[in-house]
Amino acid sequence: MTAAPAATSSDERVVGSGLTRRFLQRPELGAAVGALAVFLFFAIQTDAFATPAGIANWLDASAPLGIMAVAVALLMIGGEFDLSAGVMTATAGLVVATFATEYGVNVWGAFAIALVVGLVVGLVNGVIVVRTGLPSFIVTLGMFLVLQGLNLGVTKIITGTVQVRGLDDAAGYDSARTVFASTVSIFGANVRVTVFWWIAVTALATYVLLRTRPGNWIFAVGGSAVAARGVGVPASRTKIALFMTVSTMAALVGTMQAVRLTSVQANSGIGLEFEFIIAAVIGGCLLTGGFGSAIGASLGALIFGMAKQGIVFANWDSDWFMLFLGLLLLLATWLNLYVRKRAEVLKR
Amino acid sequence: MLTTTHTRKRALLAILALPLVLAACSDGDGNGGGGSGATEEGGGSGDADFTFAVVTHASAGDAFWDVVKNGADAAAEDLGVEVTYQGSGEPDEQAQFIDAAVSDEVDGIVVSLANPDAMREPLAAAADAGIPIITINSGENESASLGAITHVGQTETVAGQGAGEQLAEAGVTNLICVIHEPGNIGLEQRCEGATEGLGGTVENLQVDINDVAGAQNTIQSSLQADPSIDGVLALNPAIGVAAVDAVAGAGSEAQIATFDLSGDVVSAIEDGSILFAVDQQQYLQGYIPIVLLKLYQENNNTMGGGLPVLTGPGFVTQENAATVAELAEAGTR
Numbered sequence: 001m002t003a004a005p006a007a008t009s010s011d012e013r014v015v016g017s018g019l020t021r022r023f024l025q026r027p028e029l030g031a032a033v034g035a036l037a038v039f040l041f042f043a044i045q046t047d048a049f050a051t052p053a054g055i056a057n058w059l060d061a062s063a064p065l066g067i068m069a070v071a072v073a074l075l076m077i078g079g080e081f082d083l084s085a086g087v088m089t090a091t092a093g094l095v096v097a098t099f100a101t102e103y104g105v106n107v108w109g110a111f112a113i114a115l116v117v118g119l120v121v122g123l124v125n126g127v128i129v130v131r132t133g134l135p136s137f138i139v140t141l142g143m144f145l146v147l148q149g150l151n152l153g154v155t156k157i158i159t160g161t162v163q164v165r166g167l168d169d170a171a172g173y174d175s176a177r178t179v180f181a182s183t184v185s186i187f188g189a190n191v192r193v194t195v196f197w198w199i200a201v202t203a204l205a206t207y208v209l210l211r212t213r214p215g216n217w218i219f220a221v222g223g224s225a226v227a228a229r230g231v232g233v234p235a236s237r238t239k240i241a242l243f244m245t246v247s248t249m250a251a252l253v254g255t256m257q258a259v260r261l262t263s264v265q266a267n268s269g270i271g272l273e274f275e276f277i278i279a280a281v282i283g284g285c286l287l288t289g290g291f292g293s294a295i296g297a298s299l300g301a302l303i304f305g306m307a308k309q310g311i312v313f314a315n316w317d318s319d320w321f322m323l324f325l326g327l328l329l330l331l332a333t334w335l336n337l338y339v340r341k342r343a344e345v346l347k348r
Numbered sequence: 349m350l351t352t353t354h355t356r357k358r359a360l361l362a363i364l365a366l367p368l369v370l371a372a373c374s375d376g377d378g379n380g381g382g383g384s385g386a387t388e389e390g391g392g393s394g395d396a397d398f399t400f401a402v403v404t405h406a407s408a409g410d411a412f413w414d415v416v417k418n419g420a421d422a423a424a425e426d427l428g429v430e431v432t433y434q435g436s437g438e439p440d441e442q443a444q445f446i447d448a449a450v451s452d453e454v455d456g457i458v459v460s461l462a463n464p465d466a467m468r469e470p471l472a473a474a475a476d477a478g479i480p481i482i483t484i485n486s487g488e489n490e491s492a493s494l495g496a497i498t499h500v501g502q503t504e505t506v507a508g509q510g511a512g513e514q515l516a517e518a519g520v521t522n523l524i525c526v527i528h529e530p531g532n533i534g535l536e537q538r539c540e541g542a543t544e545g546l547g548g549t550v551e552n553l554q555v556d557i558n559d560v561a562g563a564q565n566t567i568q569s570s571l572q573a574d575p576s577i578d579g580v581l582a583l584n585p586a587i588g589v590a591a592v593d594a595v596a597g598a599g600s601e602a603q604i605a606t607f608d609l610s611g612d613v614v615s616a617i618e619d620g621s622i623l624f625a626v627d628q629q630q631y632l633q634g635y636i637p638i639v640l641l642k643l644y645q646e647n648n649n650t651m652g653g654g655l656p657v658l659t660g661p662g663f664v665t666q667e668n669a670a671t672v673a674e675l676a677e678a679g680t681r
Contacts (some may be wrong), residue, residue: 053451
């Protein structure tokens with residue numbers, strides 16, 4: 001009689017992980033519940049939200065945010081911030097548009113240049129953080145302001161105005177548009193191709209995090225860089241690579257926006273960095289590092305995008321837009337925490 | 349243990365219900381979406397046949413655009429139609445607001461074109477869906493090519509020229525032109541116009557409309573750096589008022605003119621600290637498009653004959669400031 005229960009609970013550390021149990025342990029569970037709640041709320045509140053066209057609309061708003069949130073989540077799991085990521089999207093867009101329209105470079109060539117700029121910006125961020133030991137908050141804030149100044153200053157010198165226009169006349173634009181900004185008709189709705197990029201980036205990041213050695217390194221340096229170094233993790237290189245991932249993703253997203261809008265404003269992108277971080281945190285990333293998930297960050301971006309467009313569909317007075325958005329995000333994040341805590345209890 | 353669970357559950361329910369309450373409140377002032385169920389249909393005015401979406405490039409809380417919004421809201425009430433208003437300074441967000449209006453199947457879209465290229469695609473989708481478009485404020489030259497039935501606004505270069513001429517008359521020779529939205533073509537055109545009209549030296553100065561205190565510092569520094577500056581042209585009423593403080597702070601003799609009105613600007617004109625304001629009567633840019641869209645939907649009328657419907661420029665000086673003052677305070681000028 002007493003033998004059976006004793007056998008299953010003899011050592012809780014080696015107990016088999018059942019499917020339910022593994023599901024409850026996922027950091028993104030709470031975010032999934034939060035996303036579902038926001039979806040149901042607006043689906044009931046408004047006509048257009050749950051129609052194919054409406055879904056395409058909020059997916060479109062979520063996709064660039066989602067791509068960035070995944071990259072930022074990796075960096076945050078690794079224990080660092082990047083405040084320059086928002087402005088970096090504008091820098092990349094300006095680089096693409098300027099090289100393509102002013103210097104006659106093929107759009108694909110201009111994209112390659114933007115990627116290099118992204119790699120360099122990330123390298124600079126990473127090396128300064130690792131070498132000086134300054135908080136990444138300050139280092140990347142400096143980079144944020146530097147890029148903001150460059151965006152406006154350089155654009156004005158080259159074009160004489162504050163935006164770069166006419167990207168759609170550049171060589172290679174049509175194929176770039178197909179890859180970065182076209183729409184695919186699904187159930188009669190035009191779904192932006194960036195949505196598929198977003199899914200691919202999330203899948204790739206999840207694979208790297210959970211199935212590869214660099215993935216382990218990321219969790220390790222975020223948990224404790226000193227301890228990680230002690231067991232042989234190349235902590236500095238891991239962090240620098242993470243900074244480079246974020247700003248290169250920003251270059252990708254910036255190119256997507258530039259190709260889509262065909263013009264880039266010198267002052268765009270400011271403030272987006274916080275949306276990236278918010279999305280990652282809604283999705284379960286800890287501000288202190290060492291914990292989080294790429295799928296969670298994607299779901300966080302989805303919550304953000306749904307809330308943003310849902311408020312529009314609901315025709316709530318735009319004067320109160322930020323209040324509604326703030327409350328919804330607080331609620332979704334709190335629900336996330338609540339569900340996770342309940343899951344902690346259940347899984348014992 | 350049991351008690352805490354109950355308390356938590358109750359707290360969860362209360363917080364989950366909060367947005368529902370908020371939604372119910374905002375539905376009170378005329379949500380014609382209809383998706384919220386039969387209960388609310390009884391509460392509405394019932395004669396809202398049309399829904400028009402106003403999508404601008406200004407973030408909420410901007411003094412100038414609030415008057416546009418008031419104009420649109422007043423037209424909605426006067427005509428018994430439904431009007432929604434959204435705005436964002438980020439072009440991609442503004443584009444998504446238009447996309448949202450299209451998937452919401454509105455009966456007309458009013459859009460400001462600070463960044464015309466970025467609006468091309470969503471407006472094409474609107475045109476494909478058979479939704480009439482009216483452009484307002486910025487973007488006069490691109491209006492027709494984006495499929496708009498008309499443009500309601502003021503010609504920026506002409507308005508800038510007028511301001512430049514008036515300043516030259518007042519004896520200004522060395523002017524700074526304060527640009528407060530770095531991405532906005534219309535502002536650049538005003539400064540270009542002012543350069544032509546003034547015939548003197550014009551230097552453009554970049555500031556950020558979201559940081560008016562910082563803008564004041566920037567203006568003050570440039571006045572201190574170059575004492576020969578004898579004129580400041582602000583392109584936004586809040587910046588105009590900031591310029592008054594900046595000029596005082598720098599101990600400069602520079603004369604100030606501004607684009608557009610607010611209560612503060614009018615009182616500054618009355619006491620002589622601002623020379624004049626270029627008034628584009630933006631209330632009309634909110635009100636008139638709603639009238640035009642309703643007429644287009646009901647009677648297939650268009651207005652302007654292919655030319656823009658001009659709402660300005662008018663000049664508010666010390667002479668006529670008093671009459672405008674009351675209206676500006678009420679948020680309609």
